Amino acid sequence: xxxxxLVTLGVRDLPRAEAFYLAxxxxxxxxxxxxxxxxxxGGALVLALFVxxxxxxxxxxxxxxxxxxxxxxxLACNLETEEAVDxxxxxxxxxxxxxxxxxxxxxxxxxxxxLADPEGHLWEFAHNPGFGLRDDxxxxxxxxx
Numbered sequence: 001x002x003x004x005x006l007v008t009l010g011v012r013d014l015p016r017a018e019a020f021y022l023a024x025x026x027x028x029x030x031x032x033x034x035x036x037x038x039x040x041x042g043g044a045l046v047l048a049l050f051v052x053x054x055x056x057x058x059x060x061x062x063x064x065x066x067x068x069x070x071x072x073x074x075l076a077c078n079l080e081t082e083e084a085v086d087x088x089x090x091x092x093x094x095x096x097x098x099x100x101x102x103x104x105x106x107x108x109x110x111x112x113x114x115l116a117d118p119e120g121h122l123w124e125f126a127h128n129p130g131f132g133l134r135d136d137x138x139x140x141x142x143x144x145x
Contacts, residue, residue, distance in 0.1 A: 007045065007075060010052040010066050011119045014038060016096070017049045020118050023095035024088075043137030069120035070100075076124040078131055078139050082111040088125045089113060097123075 011017040018038045022028060026040035026047060038049040050058070056066055079085050085103050093099060096118045103113035103125065112126030132140035 005046065006048060008048040008050050008055065009069075009117075009119065009121050010055040011049050012052055013119070014049060014051050016118050020095050020097070021047065021049065024092060044134075045137075070116060070122040074114065074122040074124045076126060077137070078133060079125060079127050080133060082127050085111055085113065085125045085127050089115065092117075092123070092125075 009017070014035065014037075018028070018040075021038075021040050021042075026042045029039040029041060029046075032038040036051055036054050040047045040049070052066060056062060077088065079088060082103070089099065089103060092115050097115040100114040100116055100122065103111055106112050106126075108128070109130065110126055110128040112124055112128075114122055114124050116122055130142055134140060
């Protein structure tokens with residue numbers, strides 16, 4: 001295994017979560033199942049918003065076995081400029097996100113901040129001048145061409 005192609009987030013309020021991600025520019029797939037799971041495309045990644053009870057059943061877990069966000073994980077979106085980070089924060093807040101840490105210059109030379117989506121899942125929006133970006137938004141690490 002060398003890549004992640006899909007990330008699934010358990011959500012309690014699917015319509016609210018879907019509306020947030022659509023407002024952030026993700027694109028809904030016709031493969032979505034109304035009331036159960038929404039598949040969204042964002043660049044190279046597919047995000048699945050899965051109703052928590054159904055997600056727990058699919059994984060053969062009790063709903064209370066699913067961690068409450070934010071857990072020790074953050075999804076991240078690297079952007080071309082500091083201005084793009086600021087713009088993403090404005091759009092996210094307008095769509096219902098809670099700002100956890102406003103964007104600031106980071107010790108590692110970039111610019112980043114954290115927000116929580118309406119369900120509490122943590123996102124980092126960052127500009128890292130050491131990482132390039134492909135047309136689909138995928139990160140190009142310094143040792144890659």
